[in-house]
Amino acid sequence: MPQANNPVSFPRPKDFAHFVLDRIHDVELGLKFLDWASKRPYSCSLNGSAYSSLLTLSARFKVFSEIELVLERMKLEELKPTCEALSVVIQAYADSGLVDKAVELYYVVGEIHNCVPSVFACNSSLNVLVKHQRIETARQVYDKMLENSCVDNCSTCIMVRGLCKDGKVKEGRELIEDRWGEGCIPSVVFYNTLIDGYCNKGEFESANGLFKELELKGFLPSLETYGVMINGFCKKGDFEAIDRLLLEMKERGLKVNARAYNNIIDARYKHGCTVKVV
Template identity: 30%
Template sequence: MSSQKTLLRLFNKGLSFPSDQQKLQLELVNKITQNLLISNTTNYFRPDRELQSMISCITPNVTYHVLSNPDLPPHSLLSFFNFLRSRNFNITHILDIKAHVILLSRLFEARKFATMKSILSSVVIDGKLCCPIPGVVSLVGELDPHFAEKLFDMLFRVCSDNRLFEEAFRVFDYAKMMGLGIEERSCFVLLLALKKCGELDLCRRFFHRMLESGRIQIRVQSLTLVVDVLCRGGEVEKAKELMAEMAGKGQMEAAEILLEEMQSKGIDPNIVIFNTMIDGYCRRGLIDEALRVQDIMARKEIEADVFTYNIIACGLCKVHRYEEAKRTLNTMLEKGVVPNVVSFTTFIEIHCKEGNLAEAEWLFRDMEKRGEVPNVVTYNTLIDAYSKNEKMKQAHMLKSEMVEKGLLPDVYTYTSLIHGECIAGRVDEALNLFNEMSAKGIIGNIATYTSVISGLSKEGRADEAFKLYDEMMGMGLTPDDRAYAALVGSLHKPSSHGNQHHEIGEHK
């Protein structure tokens, strides 16, 4: 029903019969409709003698009326449309843009997509698009959004198939402007046509427009095609940059194909290419795939550098494979690769996870002797370990030390300390840290709020816990199950805080 209303809006837009011709035009519409209904079993429109004598009186309005008639099935509409086309009616007159769009809309409702494309292809005559794109654009506001998107996608494909590249770009830009999507496979058709025509620069530029649109999910085929274009044009560095960009977005299957593409052309990937691939896999938790790429590096006799080892070690830590991470870093040292701050921080994290805080502390001091300055992440790693083990004196000393060195504590620093104080049962100390953090303009995250809520709940301070919960929700942070469980538990515990009520955020 909504599609019929859309057709009526489109049909009635600027539509009227001149008063002196109205009777004749309506009579003509009725006769054509009756004729089509009678010949419903055939695919050909055969006007009777009376109607034949009136054919020359057909106007655009008559055409709109007939094509919009919901009683006529799609094949009857097509037979009428083809009849007009066979009689060489001017496409800009009787079969104008609106007539085409009305017919295409009816075909879209019937899911006759191949016929839709055939109709659109017919508007390309002598290598030119006879249906002005701005004319189609002017009708979009009257169309169903799903039909409009399909229409633009097909028009884009028709332009690409006929190598009308400027028109294809124009359709793409109009679709983007109006929030309509062009399918990735349609974009691939254009990329392929551009490549076949030797328009390599246009091919590369259009691919970047696909990326910039933010609406197109790039497939391997499109990326591979563009990489081939870049390599053929001698733009190997741009191919590398493109791979790095796509790997950063997660698209790693494509990175592998790029690697094969470069090798097939006698271009040996360097350490940057391999590190990019390894990092892409590690970010997605695909550590075994990352290690496989490292093996390929070794077979090609490309020496891993400190970044390679760091990426793999960090990736292994993320999936809790600490022994392997430690072996990776030890291998790095054995091969004479000089560790950097990331290497030391990862080593410290491994020792902390293993509960060997003494070794972690020794390594922390040793890195300074080697000339590597600990950064915020290094300090946070050790502070978090001390806090979880209720060694709050050492944790606070590290916080003071990092401030003295000009490093600013962040939300992770404060969250670790707050969590530690709550574990130790010093909730008021945790609240002081929470207020200090807020006063410094550092916004707490879910872990920060959950730690304080849990600490308050354990002491039976339900009012304060729920107040903090409300504040958390107001910030758009969704509490986890631990916070909910703590809040429920707080309602069943007597307050150990007497009648005193600590005002959360009183120093904000």
């Protein structure tokens, strides 16, 4: 007796949409695909994975209007975006200077997934918060990152820079020592940040002390280190110290950039000194 033919089962668009979207590198093309998928026979609403892929695609190209529409649609359909997708969106907002949106979604990740976004998204958020002088919020983000073991050297450096810009250099150093141990400053980058912080506060002796400590610990001052120190001594009007630094740079084969020279010339004028052409 002949067997009845079994009906052929085709995958539904919602089951493969995210695989396609993950491979598309054009937002307009992605939206056209979704429009096509929605008109197929037996079509149904997209799932969270597909929407998350669309979020990621839109964020990569910073199409924020589409991101808002997708997030609203997901909220209405009670679907949760993945942590990975939200991380990409947060980074896009932060890198574009949209600090409030980045912070808002940072907290959304915690509410939905009980974790923090990726370290890249967190660092971008820290960076934009520091740029907007929202140091208290940045510290809250940083502390939450610590709780979730989501901190790298870049995270700490951004936070220290923010504290130093806010005049809290001592707190910045304590933050470094909390992570690496008392008396430990792990790299010349951190020294530069702290030295700059002291110079901006007018605490030139503390800045010079760190400069000497840096060399005693075997670190070589970078061009940035010399630039920060020269700028500090320009504010103080200590041109003998500046000349010593310039000589040290020459002996090491380092060239002074135009910005440093301009600072020196400007400082000599302000302090009533003769301007020497170097």
